Amino acid sequence: MDVDVDGYLERIGFGGSVRHDRATLAELQQLHLTAVPFENLDIVDGHDVTVDALANVAKIVEQGRGGWCFELNGAFALLLEALGFRVLGLGAAVLLDGPTRVIDHLALEVQVDRPYLVDVGFGNSFTTPIDLNATGPQDGGNGIFELIGSPQGTTLTRHDATGVPEAQYRFKRVAHTMDQFDHASRSLQADPDKHWRAKPFATRLLDRGPDRVTLTSDRLKVIRDGVTTETPIASDEWDTTLHAWFGMRRRA
Numbered sequence: 650m651d652v653d654v655d656g657y658l659e660r661i662g663f664g665g666s667v668r669h670d671r672a673t674l675a676e677l678q679q680l681h682l683t684a685v686p687f688e689n690l691d692i693v694d695g696h697d698v699t700v701d702a703l704a705n706v707a708k709i710v711e712q713g714r715g716g717w718c719f720e721l722n723g724a725f726a727l728l729l730e731a732l733g734f735r736v737l738g739l740g741a742a743v744l745l746d747g748p749t750r751v752i753d754h755l756a757l758e759v760q761v762d763r764p765y766l767v768d769v770g771f772g773n774s775f776t777t778p779i780d781l782n783a784t785g786p787q788d789g790g791n792g793i794f795e796l797i798g799s800p801q802g803t804t805l806t807r808h809d810a811t812g813v814p815e816a817q818y819r820f821k822r823v824a825h826t827m828d829q830f831d832h833a834s835r836s837l838q839a840d841p842d843k844h845w846r847a848k849p850f851a852t853r854l855l856d857r858g859p860d861r862v863t864l865t866s867d868r869l870k871v872i873r874d875g876v877t878t879e880t881p882i883a884s885d886e887w888d889t890t891l892h893a894w895f896g897m898r899r900r901a
Contacts, residue, residue: 792808
């Protein structure tokens with residue numbers, strides 16, 4: 650089964666010419682982050698999610714849905730490969746809650762003039778490709794990011810307001826296949842202590858960023874031109890708000 654490239658590009662709103670350069674890669678990343686939400690609704694609602702990338706392309710293109718890293722980055726990798734980009738799936742250990750060696754995130758390495766880190770499945774993270782061969786701080790589109798090497802791998806960090814790098818996730822530049830993430834996907838879905846199952850959320854960029862809209866279990870947060878507005882959302886307003894801002898409906 651082939652990837653529906655035209656349908657996928659229409660879904661994310663890309664109508665230009667595909668060139669194998671950083672500018673096109675950045676446009677594809679930003680459009681994906683704008684059109685396809687990072688969301689956990691199937692997991693909260695008790696529906697199994699899969700690491701099958703073709704199935705997740707269909708979920709994104711035909712069902713108008715989003716997903717988490719294994720779904721979004723897996724599908725995006727197939728699109729990029731169909732467009733002629735060379736892509737590697739990278740296994741990463743998320744460090745937001747402290748040190749760990751557990752591989753529980755999928756990120757992408759995409760080769761154009763040089764290798765870039767690309768991610769459309771990590772929520773409010775960088776929105777433009779990160780140069781994997783560069784040292785020092787880099788503009789990630791919505792903040793300053795920096796790659797810091799160690800014997801354990803490369804750590805993606807984000808600078809806080811004072812310029813201190815805060816660890817996001819650590820990875821090694823070793824290719825992973827999608828089936829290698831199946832155990833992590835199943836474990837995260839089954840773990841009642843993880844936030845994936847606890848409360849629904851959806852978030853996406855607005856107009857390619859850095860503006861963003863985020864819907865959590867009880868409020869809508871909109872960031873426009875550096876101004877944040879938060880609106881309480883009652884339970885009987887939630888599905889309507891979801892559809893209004895994300896164009897999605899939950900599965901029964």
